[in-house]
Amino acid sequence: MLDLKLIRKNYEEVRRRLATRGEEYAKLLDRVYELDRKKREVQKRVEELRALLNRKSKEYGRLKREGKEDENLKRELSELKARLQELEEELRRLEEELNDLLLRIPNLPHPSVPVGRDESDNREVRRWGEPPKFDFEPKPHWELGEKLGILDFERAAKISGSRFVVKRGLGARLVRALVNFMLDLHGRRGYEEVYVPHLVRPEALIGTGQLPKFEEDLFKCERDDLYLIPTAEVPVTNLHREEILREEDLPLYYAAYTPCYRREAGSYGRDVKGLIRLHQFDKVELVKITKPETSYEELEKLVADAERVLQELELPYRVVELCTGDLGFSAAKTYDLEVWMPSYNRYREVSSCSNCEDFQARRMKLRYKTADGKKFFCHTLNGSGLAVGRTLAAILENYQQEDGSVVIPKALRPYLGGIDVIKPQKD
RNA sequence: GGAGGGGUGGCCGAGCGGACGAAGGCGCGGCGCUGGAAACGCCGUGUGCCCGUUUUACGGGCACCGAGGGUUCGAAUCCCUCCCCCUCCGCCA
Known part of the structure; x- marks a missing residue:
């Protein structure tokens, strides 16, 4: 606000x-x-x-x-x-x-944000890693996943409709491994792990900016006036709604794993295949509550923390600064992390890191008090660290071999009992 | 789902038609005491909005005791509806 x-x-x-x-x-x-x-x-x-x-x-x-x-x-x-x-x-x-x-008025873009209409005006900030070169035609991750017997879209559709997936065997274990790997990594970097409700009240969604404008995008449990969270940003940022924090307690760092639920209204026909756009996906989210003076350096650090995940997984990516027209409702400035996806032959978003300044804090009356008793609104930041489904897709595609097997990134092996490769099932 | 108890300032907690922005305590700030501190004593200490001025301050006004309505000249206090929290029982992972 x-x-x-x-x-x-x-x-x-x-x-x-x-x-x-x-x-x-x-x-x-x-x-x-x-x-x-x-x-x-x-x-x-x-x-x-x-x-x-x-x-x-x-x-x-x-x-x-x-x-x-x-x-x-x-x-x-x-x-x-x-x-x-x-x-x-x-x-x-x-x-x-x-x-x-x-x-219903979105946040003011930070003066440093490039002015532009849409995605095409975003500014690439840096790249990390080299896209792998294949001497065969790389397959899309859903084909790999189905061949490996770890992704099952057909059965998911049977029980829940389109835009859902069943992960099984090493697919299910990879999700668990990725979540644990990410939470451990962020935990070491000072984030407090929190496990939060996945159903929230309308006030919480107003606080972070999803309501009243984006009701259409949410799953709602009408009878109870509760919504399924579209991101952990909602419950985590709202942890301190209507509180007055002590200056010396800031900044606060939180990391949370949750599933996320999105109706994806209006995205018919986009990314209908694969793990890219689902009604339910898993995400590890980072949230910071800071003083206004430090929020922009904290944003840079937040991006670096999200990048670290991709670096340890040895996935090539780039960092993009969103232009004014592509900026989310609550954000004053946003960096997207985009991972290389061989079958798309382009980078795809796996993380979005934003400084919302006092926009959300004002909506949720989140303040802090200085030693001399003055009260100010906090700044809130959030970023994915990372979207698990898309990361899994990137691993399948970047680590695929000609025979359809997929090498497990070294950083993940300890979480999978040392398994270093997934091989196609023999049929 | 059934029965009961509650929601009051940063926190705890009293008040149960006007003198109540609200006792008392904790916390916080200042002063005193002290070599310094603790303890102790004294004083002060809510928030939001509107208006004005000599505009990082001061003055005036209005509102706020879970939310909304009602009764009344007047409501934290009485009545109604709703929300939330807690306890016990039932159900349940």
Whole structure:
């Protein structure tokens, strides 16, 4: 949520920066600005009227205790109250509309973010590793997985429909190995491991920015008014919602493994095959809660921590800085990590690391207090470290051999009882 | 699912129609005591919003005792609805 005071004070600048995400947001901002002006006007009148009513009411009480009831005053009070109630109703409507609109305005991009329309304007920051060269035609991971008997899309569809997968045998064990490997790695780098609920209340989703705007993307348990988490970012960042943390406790580092559930509405026909886009996938998520002064250095460190996973798995990747038009709703700045995928002959996203500054903190009233008692909103950051399914896909594709077998990355072998290669099942 | 008990300031906890932004304690800040500290004593210490000014401060106003509605001239306090938490029983991995 943007700071209304900032909108009032630096209207033109906010409008200009917001417009780099798309013109429509500038128009939204215009409505917010006007609504805010009107709201304050009505609020002022309401408060004046209420002050008058309070004063006269006290006066009435005093008289009554002295045994001097004043029927005229009583009538006057009733009339005042009736007028006040009308005005209050108007104020309530204005506040509601203003608040709803405000929750639908995305975060301001950081000044360093390249201005652009979409994915094609993102800026490559660096590359690591060499894409492998094959002297045969590399197969896509779903073919490899099915041949190896570790991925079963057909049976998944039977029980749950499209965009689900069953992993079996070494496929299932690889997921467990990857999760453990990632959590161990991040644990050593100072992240506290947390295990969190996968069903959350609407307030939590408002806090991180998925609601009210992106209801369509979520699975909802209607009866209980709970949502399946689309990312661990939601429960983890909300751990401290409405809290006032102590300055000396910051920054906080968390790492969580959770499954993630996404409806993928509007992505029909995209990535219909394989592990890339599923309704349910596994992810290890990193979350940081920091002071404003340090959030950008913390972002760089967060990216480095996510990169470390790919480096240890020896998977070639690149780091991309998202442009304004491609930036997520809550993010002020985002780096994506993209891993090399031979069958696509391109890099594909396995991690997205964002600094949300105080955008989420404001929505969830997450603050910290300095030694002298001043309170400020925290900054929140999150990043995948990493998306497990896509990492598994990348391993299958990058480590494949001509006979369809797949070599296990060295870093993972201790987690798989020393197994160093998966061979196709004989049929 | 059944029965009961609760939700009050950063935290604990009292209040149960006006004198209540709310006792007391803890915590925090200041001062005193001390060689220094602990203990002790005294003083201070909520948040949000709106308006104004001499605009990182001060003054005024309004709101806030889980949320929303109601009764009343007046509600933390009475009534209704909802939400949440806890305990016991049932069910259950």
